[in-house]
Amino acid sequence: MSAFASELANRQPLSQQRLLATSIPGPRSLELMSRKLGAVAAGVGTTMPVFAERAGGGIVVDVDGNQFIDLGSGIAVTTVGASAPRVVAAVQEQAAAFTHTCFMVTPYEGYVAVAEALNRVTPGRHPKRTALFNSGAEAVENAVKIARVHTGRQAVVVFDHAYHGRTNLTMAMTAKNMPYKHGFGPFASEVYRAPLSYPFRDGNRDGVLAALQAIDIIEKQVGAAHVAAVVIEPIQGEGGFIEPAGGFLPALATWCRENGAVFVADEVQTGFARTGDLFACDREGVVPDLIVTAKGIAGGLPLSAVTGRAEIMDAVHIGGLGGTYGGNPLACAAALAAIETIEAEGMVGRAREIEDLMLARLRDIQGRDSRVGDVRGRGAMIAVELVHAGTDVPDPELAKAVAAASHQQGVIVLTCGTYGNVLRLLPPLAISDALLHDGLDVLAAALAGVR
Numbered sequence: 001m002s003a004f005a006s007e008l009a010n011r012q013p014l015s016q017q018r019l020l021a022t023s024i025p026g027p028r029s030l031e032l033m034s035r036k037l038g039a040v041a042a043g044v045g046t047t048m049p050v051f052a053e054r055a056g057g058g059i060v061v062d063v064d065g066n067q068f069i070d071l072g073s074g075i076a077v078t079t080v081g082a083s084a085p086r087v088v089a090a091v092q093e094q095a096a097a098f099t100h101t102c103f104m105v106t107p108y109e110g111y112v113a114v115a116e117a118l119n120r121v122t123p124g125r126h127p128k129r130t131a132l133f134n135s136g137a138e139a140v141e142n143a144v145k146i147a148r149v150h151t152g153r154q155a156v157v158v159f160d161h162a163y164h165g166r167t168n169l170t171m172a173m174t175a176k177n178m179p180y181k182h183g184f185g186p187f188a189s190e191v192y193r194a195p196l197s198y199p200f201r202d203g204n205r206d207g208v209l210a211a212l213q214a215i216d217i218i219e220k221q222v223g224a225a226h227v228a229a230v231v232i233e234p235i236q237g238e239g240g241f242i243e244p245a246g247g248f249l250p251a252l253a254t255w256c257r258e259n260g261a262v263f264v265a266d267e268v269q270t271g272f273a274r275t276g277d278l279f280a281c282d283r284e285g286v287v288p289d290l291i292v293t294a295k296g297i298a299g300g301l302p303l304s305a306v307t308g309r310a311e312i313m314d315a316v317h318i319g320g321l322g323g324t325y326g327g328n329p330l331a332c333a334a335a336l337a338a339i340e341t342i343e344a345e346g347m348v349g350r351a352r353e354i355e356d357l358m359l360a361r362l363r364d365i366q367g368r369d370s371r372v373g374d375v376r377g378r379g380a381m382i383a384v385e386l387v388h389a390g391t392d393v394p395d396p397e398l399a400k401a402v403a404a405a406s407h408q409q410g411v412i413v414l415t416c417g418t419y420g421n422v423l424r425l426l427p428p429l430a431i432s433d434a435l436l437h438d439g440l441d442v443l444a445a446a447l448a449g450v451r
């Protein structure tokens with residue numbers, strides 16, 4: 001055993017508690033931050049002022065020994081935990097065997113096994129195929145490429161508040177200008193935006209009606225015969241954890257089927273037990289033609305996938321899909337271990353328990369504080385939309401202040417939303433109830449402390 005491997009084996013398991021050892025940020029994080037400013041491009045920002053050293057369960061430890069409760073999972077990535085035992089073991093074993101050959105040169109079993117696993121666990125029992133990539137954005141782009149070849153059409157329909165990534169095509173598909181698109185144009189063409197069902201803001205709880213309004217715009221402004229794909233997040237992520245009213249997704253899927261368009265679910269953020277179902281589409285029994293996954297897929301290693309109907313996926317000519325690192329063997333080993341962990345540990349059920357705990361606590365806070373406009377979400381993907389007291393006017397300053405105060409008290413919490421006024425809670429499913437309660441106590445105190 002190498003010195004490093006034996007050190008790893010001897011490490012104590014991370015104590016699952018919040019602990020403030022220094023002021024936040026501590027001296028070593030301050031020093032690293034000044035090195036970051038001198039070495040890393042300014043455009044790469046950070047949410048937290050501290051540098052990580054270790055993470056596991058529901059805890060992130062910084063370089064000064066502070067222990068943070070993780071309500072972010074590295075943006076919904078470490079769903080099974082930041083160093084889930086099965087993932088660590090699988091990656092170590094694969095790293096010792098080989099780190100890369102390129103699947104397009106010398107293929108290996110891990111890639112095929114991940115494809116088989118995704119074909120098995122994604123919605124629908126029809127014949128499927130999968131292709132693997134590195135990032136969510138890359139997979140979204142490939143879903144569009146596949147849909148265009150299959151349909152022979154070009155137009156891509158996306159929605160208000162959508163987030164699909166930062167590459168040129170996915171910037172065009174993403175709604176929000178600042179910071180994702182500002183100054184980065186011109187953007188890819190043939191991308192069209194339709195209105196989303198957003199019950200808190202449009203006051204409409206009839207998802208079928210909302211879908212008919214979106215469909216009317218698609219038919220009038222794009223033309224059904226031009227639509228290659230309708231791409232939608234079943235619950236929006238960066239856009240504000242917006243859950244469309246019931247019936248919205250099924251109505252859109254039906255319209256796609258009737259009009260020869262490919263219905264693409266971007267489950268990059270909602271996938272892999274995050275929302276209390278294996279995939280968010282499962283809740284209403286929606287079967288997408290293509291489903292895009294990434295983030296929670298591989299316990300923290302970079303991997304993404306497009307999975308879908310065999311006849312659509314196989315429409316692309318041989319050699320048309322791929323990439324040097326797509327389906328890297330380490331990432332594939334991690335994905336198989338993450339999927340096994342989700343199934344063996346009953347993590348879908350755990351996500352629903354986390355939902356019950358968080359919604360109860362947050363609705364209690366909402367009942368006492370009229371600045372909490374809306375509490376929503378499913379599973380371990382829960383949002384608090386903050387407004388000026390008693391109105392529906394977004395209050396991004398309040399969200400920022402509550403997040404910053406929580407960071408100071410040892411809780412990692414993120415904000416999101418078109419208006420920047422949404423606190424989003426994305427704990428790893430490996431977190432304990434005790435840590436969740438402590439984290440929500442801190443959040444409640446932070447909210448009460450900002451006036």
Ligand SMILES: *Cc1c(COP(=O)(O)O)cnc(C)c1O
Pocket residue numbers: 134135136137138140163164165166233237238266267268269294295
């Ligand atoms: C994060 C995200 C993406 C982009 O994934 P990257 O891995 O950052 O490229 C795409 N779609 C959704 C819904 C996301 O949440």
